[in-house]
Amino acid sequence: DTGVSQDPRHKITKRGQNVTFRCDPISEHNRLYWYRQTLGQGPEFLTYFQNEAQLEKSRLLSDRFSAERPKGSFSTLEIQRTEQGDSAMYLCASSLGGGRGRSYEQYFGPGTRLTVT
């Protein structure tokens, strides 16, 4: 399967702990996005990478959140000192980029469900 993959699929952690999620985009896609989705809502944009460069961050991304894409391939999203309000589904998406054809289409992974107790 060559779709977007995310790991882990589920994470339960205690308040105050740090967590890290991984996203592997579709191999030829140079754009990678992180979104957060809470119950009953649509996904909300968190941050965007083009290759290894992080080009945009949402105001939703507090200083407890950090994302990296060190070699322009997989990406990690770390949340430090987790709070109960961080409980959500964290979604990763990738797109081809390049401005031609269907380059804008974003393909989502299955998400990581975070529960903070």
Place this chain on the structure above:
Amino acid sequence: QQQVKQSPQSLIVQKGGISIINCAYENTAFDYFPWYQQFPGKGPALLIAIRPDVSEKKEGRFTISFNKSAKQFSLHIMDSQPGDSATYFCAAGDSGGYQKVTFGTGTKLQVIP
């Protein structure tokens, strides 16, 4: 600030009927309008998308209608099937930016036999 408004919040349709979901946007910079289908516990799956240079796009049983002047677009699911029961999200993106998409709040569709 809700940039993409979606209605209805939930929808029940008989098998074989037409499901219609409506969205409206505010930002005139948006120029890419995808629809996503999401099943419980799964990530959103791209269903169909339209650019504002056309007023309608059809793929199988799914049709997007787009009204640029009214800043509205809608998804029609023809011959709705129980397997179509899912949450549908409209979204809008700006190709001049980083192409992140702004999602609507979702419509939970239930197709009953």
